[in-house]
Amino acid sequence: GAGVSQSPSNKVTEKGKDVELRCDPISGHTALYWYRQSLGQGLEFLIYFQGNSAPDKSGLPSDRFSAERTGGSVSTLTIQRTQQEDSAVYLCASRGRLSYNEQFFGPGTRLTVL
Amino acid sequence: AQKVTQAQTEISVVEKEDVTLDCVYETRDTTYYLFWYKQPPSGELVFLIRRNSFDEQNEISGRYSWNFQKSTSSFNFTITASQVVDSAVYFCALRAEGAQKLVFGQGTRLTINP
Numbered sequence: 001g002a003g004v005s006q007s008p009s010n011k012v013t014e015k016g017k018d019v020e021l022r023c024d025p026i027s028g029h030t031a032l033y034w035y036r037q038s039l040g041q042g043l044e045f046l047i048y049f050q051g052n053s054a055p056d057k058s059g060l061p062s063d064r065f066s067a068e069r070t071g072g073s074v075s076t077l078t079i080q081r082t083q084q085e086d087s088a089v090y091l092c093a094s095r096g097r098l099s100y101n102e103q104f105f106g107p108g109t110r111l112t113v114l
Numbered sequence: 115a116q117k118v119t120q121a122q123t124e125i126s127v128v129e130k131e132d133v134t135l136d137c138v139y140e141t142r143d144t145t146y147y148l149f150w151y152k153q154p155p156s157g158e159l160v161f162l163i164r165r166n167s168f169d170e171q172n173e174i175s176g177r178y179s180w181n182f183q184k185s186t187s188s189f190n191f192t193i194t195a196s197q198v199v200d201s202a203v204y205f206c207a208l209r210a211e212g213a214q215k216l217v218f219g220q221g222t223r224l225t226i227n228p
Binding site: 001 | 151156157158160165168205211215216218219220221
């Protein structure tokens with residue numbers, strides 16, 4: 001079966017540009033997460049979606065970051081007016097219905113802001 | 115607040131040696147879940163194990179074993195007869211019941227030399 005997929009795998013952009021990162025979760029998984037992995041900060045939680053509930057945005061570092069999940073499946077993370085400190089690997093994960101289930105991660109999108 | 119500490123930043127051993135990766139956690143929640151993930155050079159986080167707080171049984175899976183001790187808030191991971199393919203960064207993570215995000219340790223980079 002297919003795992004979590006993310007696109008693009010690599011993205012290089014110029015400072016000030018907007019970028020969109022895509023995540024396709026495992027089919028049937030109701031929960032979807034975005035994390036960021038950077039050298040200085042380790043793995044940080046960004047945002048969480050569960051079904052039709054309001055997302056938990058508590059980890060978003062600034063209002064330049066936003067995310068949406070359409071139809072309870074695909075999610076897009078948008079970073080507006082990118083800054084060099086946004087350079088990191090952005091990881092998406094999905095989880096099955098039960099709250100104790102483990103999260104399965106995608107391969108990540110490596111974002112480089114020049 | 116939850117916290118996970120992996121004090122060992124890097125470990126290097128020779129193939130066939132046993133190696134233990136330490137993980138210490140902090141939480142005030144009575145119900146929580148602990149995880150280990152492996153991140154090989156390809157970058158994708160691979161789920162290894164989940165342990166529930168109410169189940170202190172140790173677990174063995176092939177060359178891998180996990181020692182969960184609530185009394186010391188530790189969830190250590192041992193690889194027996196290590197192999198070069200075990201080289202990766204290993205992350206310990208915690209999720210409290212009712213919370214959604216995983217709180218990760220800083221990771222331990224394990225290098226197995228031939």
